[in-house]
Amino acid sequence: MRLIHAHICWTEDTPFSEQHQDIYYNPDKGHLESDYVFYSGNNLEPLIQNKRPLHLHIGETGFGTGLNFICLWKRIRETNESRSLHFISTEKYPLNRSDLKKALSNWPELTDLTDQLVPQYPLNTSGFHHLYFDNNRIKLTLMFGDAAESYSRLNAKVDAWYLDGFAPSKNPDMWSPELFREIARLSKPGTTFSTFTSAGIVKRGLRDVGFDVRKQKGFGRKREMLVGTFVENTTPTPIEKPWFELPASEKPKEVTIIGGGLSGCSTALALAERGVKVTLIEQESQLATGGSGNPQGALYAKLPVKQTIQGELHLSGFLYSVNMLKRIDPAESFWSQCGVMQLATSDKELARQNNLIDQETYPQELVSLKSAEELSEIANTAVNFNGLFFPTAGWVSPRALCDHFVDHPNISVVQQQVNDLSFAEGLWQLATQSGELLSASHVVICNAEMANQFNQTDHLPLKTIRGQVSITQAKPANNKLNSVVCGDGYISPAQNQQYCFGATYDLQGKERNVTQEDHESNLEKLGKVLPEIHADVASESNDLQGRTAFRCSTPDYMPIVGPAPVQDQLIETFAQLRKDRKWRFENAKAEHHPNLYVNTGHGSKGLITCPISAELLASMICDEPLPLPKDVIDAINPARFIIKKLIKQTI
Incomplete structure (x- = not known):
């Protein structure tokens, strides 16, 4: 859904928000203030200098001009170029692209980074938008919409918070108890925060949800600011749909994927770019011989008049695919942005x-x-x-795209037909038609309508x-x-x-x-x-x-993406749904087959749903912030059909 752009007037080179009657940054020392309040306030220097593989997850409450993101990105470049950053921010009133470029032009030393941000800056539509820089080492997720609502839909664990935005006196709706509760939900013991304000509403709000809050000297003429550390969540949010809760995961060293179409190849690349070794198993002699094999496919989304979950997935996927294609194939050798x-x-x-x-x-x-x-x-x-x-739409050659996806040093393609899956002694055993037995710690099933041929997935209604x-x-x-x-x-x-x-x-x-x-x-x-x-x-x-x-x-024309549930245990655990669909399950947990995932059912929408689904699965498997809103993730969860049958009393 389209949002209202920020209404800005300019005082010389300083942007002023007409909605909030306040400036976006200190006109003389905005970049220095960002470094002092947020970078130093969160004590990020040791985290960035750390030579261990570490993905730094930063949450921000007001993207504005993007100055905080640009300044942190610059710091990482100067301090430790091997550090990976995932910066997550919200904005209810996004700037238009020309205002963004003008606002950031005040700092010539940031031009190199600004020139990368501005072209990728999203269209003015609500939801999650993903931007990638420095060979995907720097990720920016922009959630356009209300801050509390946006963060309520996010699945992530944040290392440090940049609590920015217009002052509470100018923007009281943002600094709400609902936002503080979401900040606590997304934090872990040791998560830090810093903010330019020392307002009582912020201090009390953060303390009430489990942060240790301290005052320290503010920047320049500001007397005080707040910093602190998360201790424990004092207002935990009950799990509304425990059958959709995802299993814990740690980044694996290797993953095996069954199926070499768009879903399998895009999943392989998403994992390989994270440093995971991937074995891609395809039964045919070449990739993309099934539904992914047409010479050309239309790249666009049929949009609903009013926002729906399906429409949000399709729009998010379309925008993600277009941005990805512009990044990996700027010469348009296997696609065309012809409209x-x-x-x-x-x-x-x-x-x-x-x-x-x-x-x-x-x-x-x-x-x-x-x-x-x-x-x-x-x-x-x-x-x-x-x-x-x-x-901004166009066409893509799916087979050429698949070939490009697997052209990566971390991906090996094996021609085999997998007939059976079994789990023993912590490993999956893949029985092949040739009689060879392959082993894998993690498996992703991506072989289209054959995804339900295995005992673990035979309940999938493909x-x-x-x-x-x-x-x-x-x-x-x-x-x-x-x-x-x-x-x-x-x-x-x-x-x-x-x-x-x-x-x-x-x-x-x-x-x-x-x-x-x-x-x-x-x-x-x-x-x-x-x-x-x-x-x-x-x-x-x-x-x-x-x-x-x-x-x-699939019956609901939505893809199936996520961990494979154990059907019998899911039915037993949530059997009460047959009698009461609103039953509150306490301490109930969905059981899943260990390290087994599914990515299938994309129908004719694979060009816009496979790449974003691959990013979702790779993020799940590697324990990273998830790129889609929680209700969208729930809508494509493999367990949904079992739950629907329980509610309808047909199972």
Whole structure:
């Protein structure tokens, strides 16, 4: 959901918030104040100088101009370039990109870092946004929205808090008991905090939730500021859904992944970039031979008018994938940010799109409504319908993306078919078709609809949806489509002088061969929306090639990502749900198969859900802050189907 931008007026080079009637920073010594209050106030120097592998997790309550993040990043570069930082911050009124750049231009010595931050700065949409710098060693998670609400959705353990933001007298809504409770929930014994303010509401609020609070000299003319250390949580938050609580984990040395499609390859890279050795097992002779193997796939998210959990996952995943692709392939060798059109081919869809724009749910930089004439100009060919245009979207070659993902020194690809899993003496034993027995401490199952072939996962309700794309040669004179067009099907701009279009969506289909009937269906959909392109393609219809694959989906069309539950024990522990879905379970714990995870069921949305799901799984496995909100993580938890059956009394 789109937020209200910060309303800023400028006094010379100093930004002033009209919402809070206060300046963002000390106009002369803002960077020095940040170092004094937050860096020194939290005594971060020893942590950063430490030569041990250490991921430093910093939480902040007001991102503002990003000055605190930039100053800490600079300190790490100067002190210990091997140190990893995950900086997590919130902002209810984000600056626009031009104001952010202007605000940070006051410090020329920070220009190198500012020039990296500004291009990645997120669109003005609520939720979690992830930015990566210095070869992914520096991570920034920006949660756009109310601070207390944002942190209530975060799963993390924070090492130190930067309690920043406008003064309590100017911004009383932020400095709330709810925020202090979330800060305590996300802290551990020894977690520190520092803040520029010495207001009583802050001092009492932090003491009430378990912090030892002390005063010390403030910066410059400020007489006092507060620092302190977390002792214990005096107001613990009860666990609302214990069946979704995640098992504890420590970063492993190696992980084995079953399945070499988008989910498996993206998971492999996410782990490999954390220094984990990965064995990727694929039964076929090459990667991405299943649902991930089409020549081109549309990279965009179909957005709901009003925010839903599914919509939030898709938007977060889309923004994450686009940012990732810009980072790993700036030359666009296996993708193109050419824009995507989502055409309104029915009155119902046109009304939905008009409503989406009228609600001002999303910023224009993300999506706007265009006439058929405007879309025709963008596409460089006649378009028959009005529709939405996503300028930052495009297409991706999934197989090329998978090949890029596994081109990493920490990833080894093994061609084997795994038939069975068993756990003995602290290790997983993987029985292969060749008779070889492989061992692994951690296993991630990513083999699409075959993910429920194992005893540990046979409860997963996976289904296949058949799809066929049509492929034809695009003669140079006719190679004129400039953007992806989605109607009842989709077509991408020609890649290697070939058009790829389709795809059929057959819930019952089992035919694995390419059929002429499906070619004709794809041609009919194409002719409905792009008459000129259709005329060119139809003239070559006898030369149509194609590809058939089966998308792996689930009953709720959400992926399955997370630890594998022990079905019988989960049923026994939470059996009371059959009688009372609101029963409060005390000290109940969800049991999971040790170090066994699942990542499957992405359907036709793999390009936007696989990379963010891979980051989620890698963060779970390595005990890092999780990149998605807790309610979204719950919605894709593998245990959800068992719990739903208990509530419906069908198990």
